[in-house]
Amino acid sequence: MGSGFLLKKWLGSLLLPLPLLLIISVIGLVLLLKQHKRSGASLMLFALISLSLLSTRPVANALIGPLEAQYAPYLVDTANHSVEVQDIIVLGAAQVADLSLPLLSQLGNAGLARISEGIQLSLTYPDARLIVSGYAGGEGRSSAELYSAVAQSFGIAKSRIIELPEPKDTAQEAAAIAPLIEGRQALLVTSASHMPRAMGLFIGRGANPIAAPVGHLAKESRTKLPLYTYLPKAHYLERSETAWHEYLGLAWQKLNNSAERPAPSTQLRNAD
Template sequence: MPLPLLGLVSLILLIFALKQRKVAIALSLMSLVTLLLASTPLVANLLIKNSQPTSFAFNYLKHPNIDKIVVLGCDINPNPALSANSQLGNCALTRLVEGIRLANIYPHAQLIVSGGGYEKVTNSALMYKTAISLGINKNRIVQNPNAMDTAQEAKLLASKLVDYKVALVTSVSHMPRAKNLFNAQGINVIPAATDYHNFATFPWYKQLIPNAKALLVVTQYAHEVIGNAWINVRRTINPEAL
């Protein structure tokens, strides 16, 4: 990922500069400049603008019936002193809100909340409790708590989704990879993307100022690039891998 990778490279090069001063300092400078540029809204928007198609957003007018709504897991912050929704990160909350919105549009659809976790707290459990607190009947909700990544989510849920009309809820940047993995399991999902970003609306002078949110979005973009590359490598080695 951009922050740990470039930060580590810069640190190593600065240490190396004690012996090979000019080359190491030049490379360290390039690394730090790259990190700062990747943190600007301008560069972030250039990277993501083609990876956020509005066609991935769900249009209920095109789908009169939906049987299953699958919400994929994301970030959590386990803390037993907090309510379930306060333990869900922004990404997870954004996905769950879209899932609940669809559950209200399709009152007979089953809501499947997915994702493992840590410290004995799972993403699916937190989503389950939050959905109930927001008015969804608990009998409509199914948890998938054992999946630690998207490939596992697709494999573990496949048997529950065969022959049903399935809306897949995840971040727009993650949708191509998620759709790919579910399709590989024989599940033809309908994209219901959320978590869109648009830095083009920032004032011009803020476009060039490094921004933590911009770096987060670039990190998500890098995560998907690496994730897709990993799928291709795995499938080259073993076509049945993912």
């Protein structure tokens, strides 16, 4: 595994809300111990209030909602069936390849939602290939292999499945899959919050799949919720963290695109 990839993962992990705010609170504590009471107390209070707000449903939904709203769900009942779907792509997600667990229990929530949608779409479009990706990440079995095993257990023929266990992140997935779907009609299945970044990377590779987002998290009940549902909860913090991760990924993607874009002077010289 490349050092650049590991550095990106470490940096991205440290910039997520919980570790970042814990680091800020530790700095605040150090300042308090060094008699910088006002600065130390302010940092610790900021970390506590931020952590509390990010753990509430309204704030978590406000963060993740705009990401999930960018691409509408692909509803089979209203889809244009005159368009032949030739490929169904399911992007990788975190997994724990523990053979002592049932097959579906080895997938995380995101992976379970993605492959479930992939299987449903495969049953709807029986002639389409199912392209599954994702590396092992230190586990004994990759996301791609787990997805394939789950799909086969639900009756999808192995001959229809293309496994790509090498890509380590979405950028590598787009690079590996784009040539496979060139000139073909493909559906891209990934988490709704992840879809904007994934589509951007595929389009950057010259591919233009149809988005089929799943695993929507910013779901609001139509009934009036009791006040206790607005209290901070760990799963709302996880939702905020998911959104934060995607915003960091989009910022990194934008930074890379800017770095790769030729300077205007270079473009003029090439035109001459």
